[in-house]
Amino acid sequence: MTTLAATGRIPLSVSRRFLAPATLLVLGLVDILVFGKYAHHGDATFAFSQPFAKVTVPNLKVPAAETAYALGAATIVLAALRVMDLGKVVRRLSIGLALAFFVIALLCWAYGGSVNSFNVINQFQGTLADSIPLILGALAGCLCERSGVINIAIEGQLLIGAFAGAIFASAFGVLWLGLIAGSLAGGLIGLLLGVFAITYLVDQIILGVVLNVFVSGLTGYLYDKVLIPYSNTLNSPSTYLPIKIPLLGDIPIIGPVFFDSTLFLYITYVLIVAVQVGLFSTRWGLRVRAVGEHPAAADTVGISVKLTRYRNVILAGLVAGIGGAFLTIGSVGSFGKDMSSGKGYIALAAMIFGRWTPLGGVGAALLFGFTFELQSILSTVNVPVPSDFLLMVPYVATIIAVAGLVGQVRAPAADGQPYITS
Amino acid sequence: MKKTLAASAALTVAGLLAAACGNSTSSPSSSSSSTPSGGSSSASTAGKFLGCMVTDTGGIDDRSFNASSWQGMQEAQAADPGKISVTYLQSTTQSDYTPNINTFISKKCGIIVTVGFLMAGATQTASKANPSAKFAIVDNAYTPALTNVDALLFNTVQDGFLGGYLAAGMSKTGKVATFGGEKLPTVTIYMDGFYDGVQYYNSKHGAHVQVLGWNEGSQNGSFTGNFTDQTAGQTLTQTFITEGADVIFPVAGNVGLGAAKAVQNADAAAGSQKVNMEWVDTDGCISAQQYCKYFITSVTKGIQTAVKNAVVSAANGSFKGGNYIGTLANGGVALAPYNDFASKVPASLQSELATIKAGIISGKIQTPTKSPA
Numbered sequence: 001m002t003t004l005a006a007t008g009r010i011p012l013s014v015s016r017r018f019l020a021p022a023t024l025l026v027l028g029l030v031d032i033l034v035f036g037k038y039a040h041h042g043d044a045t046f047a048f049s050q051p052f053a054k055v056t057v058p059n060l061k062v063p064a065a066e067t068a069y070a071l072g073a074a075t076i077v078l079a080a081l082r083v084m085d086l087g088k089v090v091r092r093l094s095i096g097l098a099l100a101f102f103v104i105a106l107l108c109w110a111y112g113g114s115v116n117s118f119n120v121i122n123q124f125q126g127t128l129a130d131s132i133p134l135i136l137g138a139l140a141g142c143l144c145e146r147s148g149v150i151n152i153a154i155e156g157q158l159l160i161g162a163f164a165g166a167i168f169a170s171a172f173g174v175l176w177l178g179l180i181a182g183s184l185a186g187g188l189i190g191l192l193l194g195v196f197a198i199t200y201l202v203d204q205i206i207l208g209v210v211l212n213v214f215v216s217g218l219t220g221y222l223y224d225k226v227l228i229p230y231s232n233t234l235n236s237p238s239t240y241l242p243i244k245i246p247l248l249g250d251i252p253i254i255g256p257v258f259f260d261s262t263l264f265l266y267i268t269y270v271l272i273v274a275v276q277v278g279l280f281s282t283r284w285g286l287r288v289r290a291v292g293e294h295p296a297a298a299d300t301v302g303i304s305v306k307l308t309r310y311r312n313v314i315l316a317g318l319v320a321g322i323g324g325a326f327l328t329i330g331s332v333g334s335f336g337k338d339m340s341s342g343k344g345y346i347a348l349a350a351m352i353f354g355r356w357t358p359l360g361g362v363g364a365a366l367l368f369g370f371t372f373e374l375q376s377i378l379s380t381v382n383v384p385v386p387s388d389f390l391l392m393v394p395y396v397a398t399i400i401a402v403a404g405l406v407g408q409v410r411a412p413a414a415d416g417q418p419y420i421t422s
Numbered sequence: 423m424k425k426t427l428a429a430s431a432a433l434t435v436a437g438l439l440a441a442a443c444g445n446s447t448s449s450p451s452s453s454s455s456s457t458p459s460g461g462s463s464s465a466s467t468a469g470k471f472l473g474c475m476v477t478d479t480g481g482i483d484d485r486s487f488n489a490s491s492w493q494g495m496q497e498a499q500a501a502d503p504g505k506i507s508v509t510y511l512q513s514t515t516q517s518d519y520t521p522n523i524n525t526f527i528s529k530k531c532g533i534i535v536t537v538g539f540l541m542a543g544a545t546q547t548a549s550k551a552n553p554s555a556k557f558a559i560v561d562n563a564y565t566p567a568l569t570n571v572d573a574l575l576f577n578t579v580q581d582g583f584l585g586g587y588l589a590a591g592m593s594k595t596g597k598v599a600t601f602g603g604e605k606l607p608t609v610t611i612y613m614d615g616f617y618d619g620v621q622y623y624n625s626k627h628g629a630h631v632q633v634l635g636w637n638e639g640s641q642n643g644s645f646t647g648n649f650t651d652q653t654a655g656q657t658l659t660q661t662f663i664t665e666g667a668d669v670i671f672p673v674a675g676n677v678g679l680g681a682a683k684a685v686q687n688a689d690a691a692a693g694s695q696k697v698n699m700e701w702v703d704t705d706g707c708i709s710a711q712q713y714c715k716y717f718i719t720s721v722t723k724g725i726q727t728a729v730k731n732a733v734v735s736a737a738n739g740s741f742k743g744g745n746y747i748g749t750l751a752n753g754g755v756a757l758a759p760y761n762d763f764a765s766k767v768p769a770s771l772q773s774e775l776a777t778i779k780a781g782i783i784s785g786k787i788q789t790p791t792k793s794p795a
Contacts, residue, residue: 339653376661
């Protein structure tokens with residue numbers, strides 16, 4: 001692993017310089033030649049109100065084909081601007097705008113002339129619901145790996161968090177007990193990871209995989225033997241109800257998405273800020289990163305490598321456990337076998353795609369959640385795209401976005417290497 | 423280094439043990455019943471007929487076809503507890519199918535029941551290699567029929583049709599929705615029936631009830647991609663409700679619980695029971711009681727009875743093999759009771775459904791499907 005980081009700004013290579021405008025051009029052409037050309041005649045309707053809402057926002061109707069053409073043309077203009085290279089702000093803005101135009105043109109194509117409307121609030125609410133476990137998992141990954149321990153066990157921590165959350169909330173009838181139990185259960189797996197990785201120096205990748213299999217087996221076994229026979233007492237938790245933030249929750253469109261949700265969304269906000277600030281703006285964070293980059297140097301100046309790593313690995317487990325608890329008491333209620341369904345691995349990927357930074361991980365998790373929800377919504381209105389292909393889109397989109405926007409990533413230098421004092 | 427090795431070994435063993443316990447063990451109730459008190463275990467199983475079941479990856483308690491099959495097995499044991507005893511092995515992945523079947527062959531099981539058409543290949547191979555062993559497979563038929571396999575197939579397009587008609591009749595918004603777990607023939611056959619039932623309602627009543635999530639013509643629609651991600655089922659159902667659907671029909675095993683949660687949330691937001699659903703495979707008021715008040719009915723298939731009959735026939739020597747097709751006529755597929763909706767489904771709609779059922783049985787109403795299982 002190279003320690004030669006990109007410290008200075010490397011000037012954009014020629015290929016990369018023309019790759020971006022070319023990509024924009026392709027997006028613009030797809031907007032026009034596919035979405036515009038094949039859109040059904042008529043309007044595409046965008047709705048901004050929730051079902052059964054008391055106060056409704058009027059729907060927006062736009063002519064489908066014409067809008068797609070206009071957006072395509074705008075994207076091509078952006079491509080031209082991009083060739084001129086007008087600086088970093090324009091670079092970033094152009095990509096963001098082009099992607100937004102692409103999605104809107106796609107929706108115009110899918111909803112043009114349809115009696116159904118695309119509900120924007122539902123799209124964003126669904127995005128957040130899909131993303132919360134991914135975000136918390138990615139934060140857990142950052143906490144762990146920044147201190148130099150690879151955390152493949154996020155999947156297991158989510159699953160056991162979901163399991164413990166459901167049981168404790170159901171058995172005691174108290175939701176916050178479920179939340180705490182879910183978090184602690186995740187922390188327990190973190191502790192196990194720590195003991196074997198830090199004290200016993202076990203290969204961390206194998207360790208993480210084994211822990212995931214262990215949790216899947218353990219929870220599956222207990223589900224069959226305990227939760228099924230006693231499902232009414234042990235696996236019927238209530239779920240957190242949405243809490244509306246006064247004033248903010250009343251803002252049209254933004255309010256219902258960001259400020260009228262369950263406790264889990266607010267916890268996620270707090271944790272994103274806490275982990276980002278903690279890792280990059282505090283003495284604690286500096287020490288953690290030092291341990292993750294160059295443990296020997298950190299040790300020399302008196303930082304206890306093992307203690308730091310233990311603390312972070314357990315902290316990470318606690319965070320991932322909350323993400324797990326969301327799957328049951330924040331979402332569907334009862335626990336189901338293997339219900340984490342690979343979200344832990346997506347979270348791990350999001351963290352890596354986000355260059356081992358909390359905000360980057362959050363961005364990647366949101367991108368995945370957004371595309372997952374978008375394909376899910378498109379599938380309901382019978383777009384002429386096979387469902388198997390639609391289900392693949394979130395993964396492909398994430399990979400393309402990361403390859404195109406993020407490029408090469410670098411892990412903390414000591415990530416995955418046990419620290420041995422001789 | 424020694425410490426590391428020992429620790430890794432211990433951990434790996436613990437992990438694998440837990441996985442093994444969780445996913446492929448026979449239930450204590452069944453193994454204890456197969457060991458009568460007093461006799462040594464080897465002698466005791468010799469005199470008994472052993473019915474053995476291999477689950478699909480959904481596991482024994484999927485509230486769906488594995489659970490139904492296992493209930494059928496247990497009913498067979500209850501029918502003649504002195505003679506029949508039953509046991510099962512769970513498959514965690516598809517690569518467990520063949521080893522699990524082979525384990526049972528070496529245990530000299532009287533009949534091996536495999537659950538799910540994904541096991542069709544493994545079952546066929548095993549049945550050809552062991553012509554004297556008897557098998558039954560749920561959700562599959564063989565052409566040509568195999569003599570030592572009871573293939574149990576269910577024409578769920580027929581009761582799906584009834585479910586679709588009922589959903590259309592109960593919808594106030596003129597939109598109903600269905601979605602699947604994975605795009606498998608055993609899933610889409612329900613969705614085809616549901617779709618046709620809605621179209622039939624439209625033609626009979628001059629209505630324009632729309633089906634979201636499935637189109638029979640293009641064979642394309644909404645799927646969560648697996649049978650475990652309940653959150654995906656919840657957000658998908660939330661989308662259907664947002665689009666105006668008020669009867670939801672998930673064909674996705676446990677993922678349907680996520681749909682039920684979304685229905686519950688929507689009704690809480692609406693302040694009254696505006697959105698309802700239909701359960702699949704089993705009577706939802708038994709398998710997912712907590713949501714019974716939202717279930718208009720359940721579109722079921724009689725796996726339980728068919729499996730029981732297969733095991734009992736093998737035990738008393740009347741095993742025939744070949745293909746069995748469950749239909750409305752032989753009761754192999756049916757709509758479950760209305761339960762909480764008995765008084766809410768209008769009498770006229772109930773009698774129309776009875777007429778349609780008779781029409782399907784007599785062949786007067788055709789129920790085409792593009793999903794031959």
